[in-house]
Amino acid sequence: MGCSLRLSAWAAAGGFPPSPSDWRGRRRLHRAPLARRRCSAGAPSSTPLAAPPSLVASRPRAGTEHEWLWDCRGGGIGGGGRRDYSKEMEVAVRVVQAACTLCQRVQDSLLVPYSGSGSVHCKLDRSPVTVADWGVQAIVSWLLSDCFQDEHVSIVAEEDDQTLSSSNGAALLDSVVAAVNGCLIEAPKYGLRSPEKELGAHDILQAIRKCSSTGGPKGRFWVLDPVDGTLGFVRGDQYAIALALIEDGEVVLGVLGCPNYPMKRSGSTTTNDITGCGQAWMQPLVHDFGKLNWRNSREIHVSTVSDPVSATFCEPVEKANSSHSFTAGLAHSVGLRKQPLRVYSMVKYAAIARGDAEIFMKFAKAGYKEKIWDHAAGVVIIQEAGGVITDAGGRPLDFSRGVFLEGLDRGIIACSGALLHHRITGAVDASWNSSTL
Numbered sequence: 001m002g003c004s005l006r007l008s009a010w011a012a013a014g015g016f017p018p019s020p021s022d023w024r025g026r027r028r029l030h031r032a033p034l035a036r037r038r039c040s041a042g043a044p045s046s047t048p049l050a051a052p053p054s055l056v057a058s059r060p061r062a063g064t065e066h067e068w069l070w071d072c073r074g075g076g077i078g079g080g081g082r083r084d085y086s087k088e089m090e091v092a093v094r095v096v097q098a099a100c101t102l103c104q105r106v107q108d109s110l111l112v113p114y115s116g117s118g119s120v121h122c123k124l125d126r127s128p129v130t131v132a133d134w135g136v137q138a139i140v141s142w143l144l145s146d147c148f149q150d151e152h153v154s155i156v157a158e159e160d161d162q163t164l165s166s167s168n169g170a171a172l173l174d175s176v177v178a179a180v181n182g183c184l185i186e187a188p189k190y191g192l193r194s195p196e197k198e199l200g201a202h203d204i205l206q207a208i209r210k211c212s213s214t215g216g217p218k219g220r221f222w223v224l225d226p227v228d229g230t231l232g233f234v235r236g237d238q239y240a241i242a243l244a245l246i247e248d249g250e251v252v253l254g255v256l257g258c259p260n261y262p263m264k265r266s267g268s269t270t271t272n273d274i275t276g277c278g279q280a281w282m283q284p285l286v287h288d289f290g291k292l293n294w295r296n297s298r299e300i301h302v303s304t305v306s307d308p309v310s311a312t313f314c315e316p317v318e319k320a321n322s323s324h325s326f327t328a329g330l331a332h333s334v335g336l337r338k339q340p341l342r343v344y345s346m347v348k349y350a351a352i353a354r355g356d357a358e359i360f361m362k363f364a365k366a367g368y369k370e371k372i373w374d375h376a377a378g379v380v381i382i383q384e385a386g387g388v389i390t391d392a393g394g395r396p397l398d399f400s401r402g403v404f405l406e407g408l409d410r411g412i413i414a415c416s417g418a419l420l421h422h423r424i425t426g427a428v429d430a431s432w433n434s435s436t437l
Ligand SMILES: Nc1ncnc2c1ncn2[C@@H]1O[C@H](COP(=O)(O)O)[C@@H](OP(=O)(O)O)[C@H]1O
Pocket: 127, 158, 225, 227, 228, 229, 230, 231, 315, 316, 317, 318, 320, 321, 322, 343, 344, 345, 346, 364, 365, 368, 371, 374
């Protein structure tokens, strides 16, 4: 065990390009979005889901102002025979809020030189995993089960408990236990219930293990990426907590917590007045300042820019995750002029949904199979903000076939509008055969 990852405060190797400058991964300068689709009654009520004990005071995070956006499909004004997901949405937003707090604390500790490096481990595929990945999975699992006690809660999630359960995982497990309990004790702040007594190692392993659903075409399950973009997370850069609800193979609700994503774009000229959608929302994250205030939520919409010359495209930071040379060729052929915005995690999806960028492209190496937790929450948020997201063949992503996005044609393309999307899929067709992908 033990990764060779170098942790240096605010280092964002290969991170964001110079513009917009306030997107860099410096936590204290940044804000965070979450997202959902509007449900029957608009923003959820401020009534806590569980009787709130008194607020738990803790260290104020002076100077931090965060935001979140959320999305909930299916409620809809008037119902129209569709199911109302307002309770699920409300729970999901609150749970992700609590998870954001855990992540921020762990990221802070990782960025203190010499203090947190033992909290980063390598998975078999050499990708990093941290106390935050397991901690978030444990609290989301525990909180969802607590909020939906009368239902069978099924969760598909990225992590398993093998490392923590192994003979040399004891110290790591202790850190996860401490992080989880430190977060759950503050659950009432988000209108959620704390456990009656602190969770022990066994309870936490059980909560992590409980997320062992493999999805599929029928029934309801939650999909969780506890820390999407873990590499960005350990580098002090962008990451997201992504929670979605899938019912009969369709994503019906998605929430993205993006604690390092700035609230405002500097120098933005994008307008936010597309009609006909308006079911994705953004709200500030609340930390130590009190309970959630739903009145702070605001609708988000994709950008109205359709001219490639003015469009911004985003893609993964790591070229191992998506071919930068292929997307550069596509960008050139459709007339994109700006440098790509390279961002870790589903923060890219949030950027499209709220109009900070127009295009997202991902072309993984042949043989790589995309997982549903890496896309579900972001896909529904982009769609509800008015955007288009498909595989490179123009087909919707299929969340009904287990943990992988089976049948994905070449890559993933998300755009703020159909015109840009059409151009890019056309360019992929024109250049695919001569590519090395
Ligand atoms: N070889 C590969 N090709 C494509 N995607 C990969 C990959 N290895 C890992 N990923 C996925 O890319 C995600 C990060 O996205 P991005 O590259 O856009 O920042 C990772 O999420 P996790 O960090 O949750 O594991 C992981 O699921």
